[in-house]
Amino acid sequence: MKRDLGVKKTADIGTALKSAAAAASAAIILIFAVMSIYYISGLGGAANATKTVNGTTYMLGAPSVYYRGQRVSNFLIEYVNPGNVTGLIYVLYPLAAMQGTQRTLRIGDTVGYNCDGSLKMLTSINYGLGSATFTNASTGSRYGGCPI
Numbered sequence: 001m002k003r004d005l006g007v008k009k010t011a012d013i014g015t016a017l018k019s020a021a022a023a024a025s026a027a028i029i030l031i032f033a034v035m036s037i038y039y040i041s042g043l044g045g046a047a048n049a050t051k052t053v054n055g056t057t058y059m060l061g062a063p064s065v066y067y068r069g070q071r072v073s074n075f076l077i078e079y080v081n082p083g084n085v086t087g088l089i090y091v092l093y094p095l096a097a098m099q100g101t102q103r104t105l106r107i108g109d110t111v112g113y114n115c116d117g118s119l120k121m122l123t124s125i126n127y128g129l130g131s132a133t134f135t136n137a138s139t140g141s142r143y144g145g146c147p148i
Helices: 001-038
Strands: 052-053 056-065 075-080 085-089 103-104 120-126 131-138
Touching: 056 075, 056 120, 075 131
Parallel strands: none
Antiparallel strands: 052 056, 056 131, 075 085, 085 103, 120 131
């Protein structure tokens, strides 16, 4: 008689485990579906991040890391300092300049042009690695394109 009770308890535990596994699978599927809808609808992700600087709101996209000697849009990085990045900025519009002008960027400053989609915002500085992270930025309007 004791063996019968043992078999029944084992059967009950097996059934309980199967039910728990089925419930966990259903919960995972539901979470995946909700997250997929959230990201597909554009409600989630870094692409929807915004930052307001001097009264202008920028929509931020994907970040990229740059080092000394690399060009970020129309800005050539010369030095990565603890609190800023210095380099040469080249004017492209309305008339392109062959020589760059010295410029110091701090976090939140932008380089490039909104009209051609090359606008990038300095979002972080890693002095130890000598790198600067720039994030694609846009004000949402291109004002009819770039001048000639």
